Amino acid sequence: MNDSVEIRPRRRKAGRTGCAVEATLSVMGGVWKPVLLFHLLEGKLRFNALCRLTPSATARMITLQLRELEADGIVSRTVFPEVPPKVEYALTDLGLSLAPVLLSMRDWGKQFQELEPA
Amino acid sequence: MNDSVEIRPRRRKAGRTGCAVEATLSVMGGVWKPVLLFHLLEGKLRFNALCRLTPSATARMITLQLRELEADGIVSRTVFPEVPPKVEYALTDLGLSLAPVLLSMRDWGKQFQELEPA
């Protein structure tokens, strides 16, 4: 399956293109990462719980996004060796430091939803 | 060119999927919108100025993103009828209300860049 060729795609694309905002986006860019992180603000969650909280994303996408967040040190993944399997995701300290960003996004979204009757 | 068929793609996808964060992302989601908006926080900018401030994006993408932001009432576009042409982009009041989100993103990115020597 693996041709032993480390692909490593466009990761770290905008690590420091000069703009601090791009650095943030290199970590939490994408449509679902902020949503996943926001849900994790309230505490650790199992995989299926995250799926239920994010119905607009497929399980596949949630897996991929979580893997990237894990690789960036934003979330931790704990596997409990039991049957049936149980995996818990939680924010790391670094992930927790994103709280101000996530909360301001939630606040703005709440305001926006109120003035958008559509 | 136009078959008079309003396509209107996946816009308004996550207007109110229940999660306020998704509502915010439906407006400022995407890789370059936050960057463009952040630059506009400091005042109105001409098209080429935005291009210079966002070298990682092509002019084409900047145009498209600005058009979406304009349609969502986040930025305004002012054309000056002179030669050579001159177009200025600025935040609307609604766009300005995104400042807390943009600033917290900048703050986090700055911190992140400092502890990332790479």
Added chain:
DNA sequence: CGGAATCCCATCCGATACTG
């Protein structure tokens, strides 16, 4: 339960050329 692998089509987006 929590994934990984594969298929495969829709779209994104860069490059290029042209315009008022």
Added chain:
DNA sequence: CAGTATCGGATGGGATTCCG
């Protein structure tokens, strides 16, 4: 200067199936 038009390759991501 500030775009638009078009093409074509790359990518994204949904659906499905299978596995420990």
